[in-house]
Amino acid sequence: MAANKDNFCVIMGGGIGSRFWPFSRKTLPKQFLDFFGTGRSLLQQTFDRFRKIIPAENILIVTNAMYADLVKEQLPELSDEQILLEPTRRNTAPCIAWASYHIRALHPDANIVVAPSDHLILKEEEFLEAIRKGLEFVSQSDKLLTLGIKPNRPETGYGYIQIDEPVGENFYKVKTFTEKPELELAKVFVESGEFYWNSGLFMWNVNTIIRAGELLLPELAAKLGPGEKVYGTPEEKQFIEENFPACPNVSIDFGVMEKADNVYVSLGDFGWSDLGTWSSLYDLSPKDVDGNVVLKCQTLLYNCRNNIVTMPSGKLAVIDGLEGYLVAESDNVLLICKKDEEHAIRKYVNDTQMKLGEDYI
Amino acid sequence: MAANKDNFCVIMGGGIGSRFWPFSRKTLPKQFLDFFGTGRSLLQQTFDRFRKIIPAENILIVTNAMYADLVKEQLPELSDEQILLEPTRRNTAPCIAWASYHIRALHPDANIVVAPSDHLILKEEEFLEAIRKGLEFVSQSDKLLTLGIKPNRPETGYGYIQIDEPVGENFYKVKTFTEKPELELAKVFVESGEFYWNSGLFMWNVNTIIRAGELLLPELAAKLGPGEKVYGTPEEKQFIEENFPACPNVSIDFGVMEKADNVYVSLGDFGWSDLGTWSSLYDLSPKDVDGNVVLKCQTLLYNCRNNIVTMPSGKLAVIDGLEGYLVAESDNVLLICKKDEEHAIRKYVNDTQMKLGEDYI
Numbered sequence: 001m002a003a004n005k006d007n008f009c010v011i012m013g014g015g016i017g018s019r020f021w022p023f024s025r026k027t028l029p030k031q032f033l034d035f036f037g038t039g040r041s042l043l044q045q046t047f048d049r050f051r052k053i054i055p056a057e058n059i060l061i062v063t064n065a066m067y068a069d070l071v072k073e074q075l076p077e078l079s080d081e082q083i084l085l086e087p088t089r090r091n092t093a094p095c096i097a098w099a100s101y102h103i104r105a106l107h108p109d110a111n112i113v114v115a116p117s118d119h120l121i122l123k124e125e126e127f128l129e130a131i132r133k134g135l136e137f138v139s140q141s142d143k144l145l146t147l148g149i150k151p152n153r154p155e156t157g158y159g160y161i162q163i164d165e166p167v168g169e170n171f172y173k174v175k176t177f178t179e180k181p182e183l184e185l186a187k188v189f190v191e192s193g194e195f196y197w198n199s200g201l202f203m204w205n206v207n208t209i210i211r212a213g214e215l216l217l218p219e220l221a222a223k224l225g226p227g228e229k230v231y232g233t234p235e236e237k238q239f240i241e242e243n244f245p246a247c248p249n250v251s252i253d254f255g256v257m258e259k260a261d262n263v264y265v266s267l268g269d270f271g272w273s274d275l276g277t278w279s280s281l282y283d284l285s286p287k288d289v290d291g292n293v294v295l296k297c298q299t300l301l302y303n304c305r306n307n308i309v310t311m312p313s314g315k316l317a318v319i320d321g322l323e324g325y326l327v328a329e330s331d332n333v334l335l336i337c338k339k340d341e342e343h344a345i346r347k348y349v350n351d352t353q354m355k356l357g358e359d360y361i
Numbered sequence: 362m363a364a365n366k367d368n369f370c371v372i373m374g375g376g377i378g379s380r381f382w383p384f385s386r387k388t389l390p391k392q393f394l395d396f397f398g399t400g401r402s403l404l405q406q407t408f409d410r411f412r413k414i415i416p417a418e419n420i421l422i423v424t425n426a427m428y429a430d431l432v433k434e435q436l437p438e439l440s441d442e443q444i445l446l447e448p449t450r451r452n453t454a455p456c457i458a459w460a461s462y463h464i465r466a467l468h469p470d471a472n473i474v475v476a477p478s479d480h481l482i483l484k485e486e487e488f489l490e491a492i493r494k495g496l497e498f499v500s501q502s503d504k505l506l507t508l509g510i511k512p513n514r515p516e517t518g519y520g521y522i523q524i525d526e527p528v529g530e531n532f533y534k535v536k537t538f539t540e541k542p543e544l545e546l547a548k549v550f551v552e553s554g555e556f557y558w559n560s561g562l563f564m565w566n567v568n569t570i571i572r573a574g575e576l577l578l579p580e581l582a583a584k585l586g587p588g589e590k591v592y593g594t595p596e597e598k599q600f601i602e603e604n605f606p607a608c609p610n611v612s613i614d615f616g617v618m619e620k621a622d623n624v625y626v627s628l629g630d631f632g633w634s635d636l637g638t639w640s641s642l643y644d645l646s647p648k649d650v651d652g653n654v655v656l657k658c659q660t661l662l663y664n665c666r667n668n669i670v671t672m673p674s675g676k677l678a679v680i681d682g683l684e685g686y687l688v689a690e691s692d693n694v695l696l697i698c699k700k701d702e703e704h705a706i707r708k709y710v711n712d713t714q715m716k717l718g719e720d721y722i
Binding site for chain 1: 672680686698
């Protein structure tokens with residue numbers, strides 16, 4: 001099937017992935033890593049996936065300026081015009097707003113799929129079919145569409161979407177977005193059949209999202225809207241450098257999706273994971289008889305249960321008597337902590353930065 | 362005080378130090394490492410120490426042929442003639458026998474101190490004074506002398522020497538040598554005041570030890586004794602290559618000291634440790650308020666107590682929730698195990714060698 005030239009893809013690749021520190025480093029975050037040793041990083045996999053249904057020249061990467069070289073190295077197919085470099089770290093709303101204005105200048109009636117760069121999709125065919133149908137759905141109406149994932153467990157690490165009435169095969173109006181729930185509530189969500197995981201992947205027509213932004217995030221629109229005449233021209237870079245840093249730090253979920261009244265969800269089961277935590281990586285990975293997960297490295301494990309161990313490839317870890325731990329080494333940092341206390345990783349990163357500086361971040 | 366030209370020192374430096382794996386590696390064993398970051402390895406410290414009372418040219422290193430380059434690199438002061446290279450790994454009796462025959466050929470009435478290359482001595486002045494007096498003691502009589510250390514705790518990792526009647530200031534006849542005791546027995550030993558740690562450091566006249574060897578280890582004497590005419594000549598190397606591998610694998614303690622009837626002990630308190638185990642290193646090292654010992658590396662420790670952590674210098678270990686563990690990384694191996702289960706290290710080394718080969722040993 002020929003790719004629809006009206007369809008665009010925006011891959012968001014500016015995160016620093018600190019929850020996977022020290023495996024993910026500020027200079028080489030999660031999306032640039034090949035987690036499972038497949039030969040392609042998560043970003044490359046994301047690009048490879050969308051290229052099957054979106055014209056390659058319509059795929060844009062928005063990332064932080066400090067990752068420009070990494071993106072070019074990993075995706076040499078991209079022209080410089082396809083890489084939008086944020087001069088400073090903001091949240092997803094400014095990222096998506098800029099990409100939307102930029103695309104509208106090139107292609108005033110584009111349909112866009114916006115995707116994170118660091119998620120895992122195991123059922124690619126089903127996924128791409130859902131994206132195709134979703135882009136068609138948003139091309140025909142001024143609806144904001146998000147992808148909802150059928151939950152297979154009461155995961156407390158994800159946000160949930162409650163569905164309302166169906167509006168077509170697999171399309172539903174969204175009733176509410178909810179934050180990450182406590183375990184008891186997550187169990188109720190899953191049993192109800194009404195709640196789906198929020199994947200953070202969106203589809204819409206470029207005019208629909210720009211209108212929604214103008215309505216719901218006027219402060220943001222006031223910063224980036226006036227650049228209409230420079231987007232897609234050599235002046236765009238300077239305009240962004242002057243205005244992007246002044247954009248409000250707000251997520252697209254909080255700023256738009258949770259507030260708009262034209263939000264719909266497409267449902268599916270794609271073998272999806274946001275790979276957000278070591279625990280999610282543990283859950284996804286093959287285990288030995290004692291429930292240990294070993295990524296990339298050699299290990300000899302004695303009296304060890306339910307650990308996740310990752311070291312630079314070729315290294316050997318000999319471990320005796322650990323249960324439920326994460327042992328992760330990368331470059332000049334070794335981290336050993338309880339696998340279920342990984343929310344503390346942000347604290348470790350902050351402490352490390354404060355006490356020892358950037359070399360270990 | 363001028364060094365006595367009749368005095369020789371034999372430093373035994375051929376061990377592989379597997380109890381300190383992975384810090385100590387087959388290609389770079391314990392004696393070649395600078396454990397405390399002082400700038401000198403244990404071997405270099407041993408040499409530096411004896412050079413203060415023994416003429417430098419009278420100090421010999423006996424080591425395995427595979428460590429020849431390491432010894433020359435660490436002790437460039439030594440001439441090739443001062444390095445005796447064992448073609449194969451034997452125990453201490455063949456090592457000492459060869460060194461004794463070799464020295465007698467050069468200096469027929471030499472007094473010799475034989476010392477391990479990998480021990481720690483904190484009170485150097487007291488130690489050297491005891492060596493001086495010991496060498497004088499053995500120069501005047503055909504006695505085998507060993508150095509006994511006043512025990513400061515009921516250590517179960519050392520052998521003990523029971524003393525008999527005194528024969529002079531700090532010199533006693535030895536009543537028995539004992540193997541490493543259980544804790545209860547070790548407590549009795551220490552309380553009795555009759556038992557001293559066996560340091561594995563010996564002094565004797567060259568003729569005394571050769572006679573003792575001929576009497577108590579005739580099989581060994583039969584192999585190395587016939588080389589009398591080649592020791593100290595260019596033919597020595599070939600003679601050793603032919604005969605050394607056929608020597609019985611026996612320790613000087615078991616083969617001579619425990620059986621001879623002319624064994625004496627000189628007592629002292631020298632801040633001595635054989636650095637035989639991670640635990641002994643832990644005991645000797647400065648600790649943080651939670652009882653953690655950190656060697657060489659950077660650490661951020663949370664909820665950690667009584668651990669010992671060593672990583673390559675410059676590396677950072679972030680550890681949360683370990684108590685009583687050893688975390689040791691060197692080169693391509695990381696070891697995590699309970700600090701008091703370190704007798705298992707031999708098992709780890711064996712398993713690693715069997716399953717993964719020499720690269721990790």
